[in-house]
Amino acid sequence: MLKGMMMDRQLSIPAVMDYAADVHPDRRIVSSTVEGGLHDQSYAQARDRIGQLAHALVAMGVRPGDRVATLAWNGYRHFELYYAVAGIGAVCHTINPRLFPDQIAWIIQHAADSVLCFDLTFLPLVSALRPRMPEGIRLVALTDAAHRPDLPDVAVYEDLLAGQPTRYDWPDLPEDTAAALCYTSGTTGAPKGALYSHRSSLMHAFSVVLGAPGSFGAGQRILPVVPLFHVNAWGLPYSAPLAATDLVFPGPRLDGASLWDLMQGQGVTAGWGVPTVWAGLIDEMRKRGAAPDRLHTLLIGGSAVAPAMIRALEVEFGIEVLHGWGMTELSPVGTVSRPVPGQDAEARIAARIPQGKRLFGVDLKIVAEDGAPLPKDGQAAGELLVRGPQVIAGYYNDPAATAKAFDEDGWFRTGDVARITPEGDLVIVDRTKDLIKSGGEWISSIDLENAAVSHPAVAMAAAIAVPHPKWDERPLLAVVLRAGAVVSEAEILAHMAQTMAKWQLPDEVAFVDAIPMTATGKMSKKDLRVQLKDHYATPRG
Numbered sequence: 001m002l003k004g005m006m007m008d009r010q011l012s013i014p015a016v017m018d019y020a021a022d023v024h025p026d027r028r029i030v031s032s033t034v035e036g037g038l039h040d041q042s043y044a045q046a047r048d049r050i051g052q053l054a055h056a057l058v059a060m061g062v063r064p065g066d067r068v069a070t071l072a073w074n075g076y077r078h079f080e081l082y083y084a085v086a087g088i089g090a091v092c093h094t095i096n097p098r099l100f101p102d103q104i105a106w107i108i109q110h111a112a113d114s115v116l117c118f119d120l121t122f123l124p125l126v127s128a129l130r131p132r133m134p135e136g137i138r139l140v141a142l143t144d145a146a147h148r149p150d151l152p153d154v155a156v157y158e159d160l161l162a163g164q165p166t167r168y169d170w171p172d173l174p175e176d177t178a179a180a181l182c183y184t185s186g187t188t189g190a191p192k193g194a195l196y197s198h199r200s201s202l203m204h205a206f207s208v209v210l211g212a213p214g215s216f217g218a219g220q221r222i223l224p225v226v227p228l229f230h231v232n233a234w235g236l237p238y239s240a241p242l243a244a245t246d247l248v249f250p251g252p253r254l255d256g257a258s259l260w261d262l263m264q265g266q267g268v269t270a271g272w273g274v275p276t277v278w279a280g281l282i283d284e285m286r287k288r289g290a291a292p293d294r295l296h297t298l299l300i301g302g303s304a305v306a307p308a309m310i311r312a313l314e315v316e317f318g319i320e321v322l323h324g325w326g327m328t329e330l331s332p333v334g335t336v337s338r339p340v341p342g343q344d345a346e347a348r349i350a351a352r353i354p355q356g357k358r359l360f361g362v363d364l365k366i367v368a369e370d371g372a373p374l375p376k377d378g379q380a381a382g383e384l385l386v387r388g389p390q391v392i393a394g395y396y397n398d399p400a401a402t403a404k405a406f407d408e409d410g411w412f413r414t415g416d417v418a419r420i421t422p423e424g425d426l427v428i429v430d431r432t433k434d435l436i437k438s439g440g441e442w443i444s445s446i447d448l449e450n451a452a453v454s455h456p457a458v459a460m461a462a463a464i465a466v467p468h469p470k471w472d473e474r475p476l477l478a479v480v481l482r483a484g485a486v487v488s489e490a491e492i493l494a495h496m497a498q499t500m501a502k503w504q505l506p507d508e509v510a511f512v513d514a515i516p517m518t519a520t521g522k523m524s525k526k527d528l529r530v531q532l533k534d535h536y537a538t539p540r541g
Contacts, residue, residue, distance in 0.1 A: 010173060012087075013179055017043070020043040020047070031248075031251060034120050050083045067093045068091065070095060070117050071116065073229075075142075077117075083237075093113055114136070116139050144157070185520050204235045204390040211360070217244060223259075223263060231326075232331070234326070263295055270297040275309060276521045291318070295319060304355070307349060314348055322352075323354065330392075336356040378422060381419045438471045445475070454499075458482070477509045493509065
């Protein structure tokens with residue numbers, strides 16, 4: 001085989017910031033801070049601070065391969081940690097603070113973190129967990145001297161940077177060097193660690209820019225509502241600097257009013273996040289009678305987007321919806337819908353219901369229960385498997401979970417049931433654990449939920465399987481009504497019957513005040529099943 005005659009230069013995360021600071025140094029990073037107010041700096045200033053941070057970490061004794069953990073919101077200091085930690089050959093381990101404290105303690109021990117950097121919001125959590133952390137772990141408060149926390153043996157971030165040189169001679173790391181560690185939310189067992197490399201992170205960033213080009217470029221300002229503590233904010237800390245895009249970080253305030261004000265005040269053009277966050281923004285836009293002036297795109301993922309939400313954004317407010325799908329194990333974005341110019345409103349809405357087309361570097365296939373490949377005809381449904389340079393090859397320090405996660409050819413089992421159309425659109429039918437099998441027939445919980453939330457009185461709906469004395473299990477629909485709305489069970493079921501077969505409809509609707517949520521902003525059907533498991537035990541008399 002004849003090899004090419006090209007320089008063997010490794011893909012490197014700090015090279016992204018060097019590129020941004022050299023090519024578009026005046027692009028901005030704006031942050032709503034924990035302490036209050038906004039912080040605004042350029043990419044050139046960020047590179048200087050990242051260099052100072054790298055020197056500070058090395059002075060603290062952080063070595064290549066060490067795990068540096070974070071408990072922090074989306075902000076400029078958290079962003080700087082992404083680059084400085086990876087740049088010195090260590091691993092930036094982002095921890096989801098919405099997990100249960102026992103899970104967080106387990107994760108810190110499993111990762112064997114040597115440093116924990118935290119926002120002041122999480123000071124009580126850090127204080128409570130400190131006795132359960134690895135021996136010798138060092139704590140860094142992501143603040144300045146004026147806000148120094150009252151906790152012994154805690155370093156202050158800005159004090160660490162003070163006086164350090166602004167340039168760091170980054171080592172030439174092999175591109176397969178570990179750069180970031182993110183654990184799954186543990187909804188089906190103990191959390192599992194995805195250990196990303198410099199190469200996988202850069203490949204993912206390139207693919208994201210190619211897959212959603214309208215969100216990026218000079219003059220664009222993107223708001224990552226998806227957290228930096230959850231799968232690297234869908235790659236935005238890397239893709240935005242590559243593509244000359246301003247970053248606007250929301251900090252801890254993610255309610256609809258705060259997001260609207262920040263978007264309006266900072267001229268945000270695109271936002272990325274999960275459906276539950278955008279539901280709050282839609283409510284706020286309706287109250288104010290307008291969308292933020294410059295907002296033109298929302299990329300929505302994490303769970304399936306209901307057609308009713310797509311319609312509200314596209315038709316009421318003229319905001320383009322991009323529907324995406326991915327997983328922690330995919331770095332995480334796997335697919336994104338692609339806009340087609342010239343479509344009318346109904347065609348646009350229909351085109352956004354699938355989860356989109358695969359990104360470059362992500363191969364998809366669906367298989368039957370026996371592992372046989374199924375056709376991509378839009379009709380056949382099977383388990384979705386993926387592979388690619390952005391996909392994990394195993395879980396960190398977890399051989400048992402790794403053994404279960406791949407087929408004999410090395411494809412990763414996603415746990416989703418899906419269809420793939422001849423045009424290449426991915427349609428998620430359900431999670432394998434959320435499918436409802438009633439009387440031998442499968443029912444999609446996603447279809448039930450979409451049918452329910454299309455009713456104007458329904459704010460949120462979750463469909464689960466519960467034991468049934470005759471049919472083994474039947475769908476039960478939990479519904480949260482909009483404020484002030486009044487509607488009967490019969491009216492909701494009649495509305496759903498317009499788009500679903502009678503045998504698919506739930507026998508009953510359970511009206512609830514709230515649906516439990518996971519640490520990543522998804523509906524927690526695991527908790528809902530426990531809450532409603534006996535609902536059909538005694539038939540109505």
